Amino acid sequence: MSPYQLTRTLAPDAAGADLRADVLHGLTRSPKELPPKWFYDARGSELFEEITRLPEYYPTRAEREILKERAPEIAAVTGARTLVELGSGSSEKTRFLIDALLPGLDAYVPVDVSESALTGAAESLLAERPGLHVHALVADFTRGLALPGTPGPRLVAFLGGTIGNLLPVERLTFLRSVRAMLTPGDALLLGTDLVKDEATLVAAYDDTAGVTAAFNKNVLSVIDRELGADFDPDAFEHVAVWDREREWIEMRLRARRALTVKIPELDLVVPFAAGEEMRTEVSAKFRQAGVRADLAEAGLDLERWWTDSEGRFALSLATA
Ligand code: AVJ
DSSP: OOSEEEEEOSOTTHHHHHHHHHHHHHHSSSSOBOOGGGGOSHHHHHHHHHHTTSSSOOHHHHHHHHHHHHHHHHHHHHOOSEEEEETOTTOTTHHHHHHHHTTTOOEEEEEESOHHHHHHHHHHHHHHOTTOEEEEEEOOGGGOOOOOOOOSSEEEEEOTTGGGGSOHHHHHHHHHHHHHHOOTTOEEEEEEEBOOOHHHHHHHTSOTTOHHHHHHHHHHHHHHHHHOOOOOGGGEEEEEEEETTTTEEEEEEEESSOEEEEEGGGTEEEEEOTTOEEEEEEEEOBOHHHHHHHHHHTTOEEEEEEEOTTSOEEEEEEEO
16 A cells, blocks of 8 residues: 555535635624634745744644653553544644654544645655555545544544634534544544633734734735735734633734725625724633533543643543
8 A cells, every 4th residue: 555645525626615605704794703714825824833933822832842741651542553633734743643653553644624734744754654654634624524444543633722713612513523533442632722821822822023913914815815805914903812701812803994895706895994803713722621521522531631841731632
């Protein structure tokens, strides 16, 4: 069997149809909103990589620290022969896990909507690890997944704190769909950013270099390019606020003045009032009790909980 296979479960134009539906829905409701998944075109993915290197953005470094330290224990506890990674992106931090699992690991199954990210990550991984099978899936993991028939036990990893981008109802649906992928002996490894002081959280989403602001406004450029819209990113201001009741960060774009935006592909003209705010991302922060409860609601048991030395971020291991 070839060491690299790629399966597309997304129609080549699915992204286009989804984007149109999300933009139409999000910009015709009040308050306006756009889902965060549209940040990640090539430029947006680059900006996110840049965010992970900012002094204010601690989650990536904190999670890397945990993975580096705990990979051998994760390998010993799970004995996984297949590692599935949802939203794998560049697979950079996953290497610790892959290398710890390697003696018994048969297949790595990275799942992402970006085919270029998948192919790039697979190439560098395979070059260094003969015998490993990489079966990449181009798929939207929020819509249920058909996994390849690689050997168990399986470890499904969802890292980076990306689960925080899902609203509570979506989060439960997502965890239930992960639960449905698991058979006895399989496990979920989940990365969650933790609740901490407001200043640290807000700084992580509103850095002084303005990279997060550029990342946030990039969604407007995506809509301009894909749907022929005439958003002027400079007409909007980046906003990051901590919602202390719901314990999440919200990123918004605030119109600096009254304006209208034309979106020809949707036959739509969208008015913005001066100062109007449009939500572009929710990034929920967690506590152990909440993670345990969310997992339990989806039929999963929290077995292990590891944090970085400063208690900023957690990795949970859960079983069905
Ligand atoms: C990639 C979803 C984990 O929510 O922290 C970074 C995205 N947004 N800065 C996060 C993000 C603003 C990030 N995740």
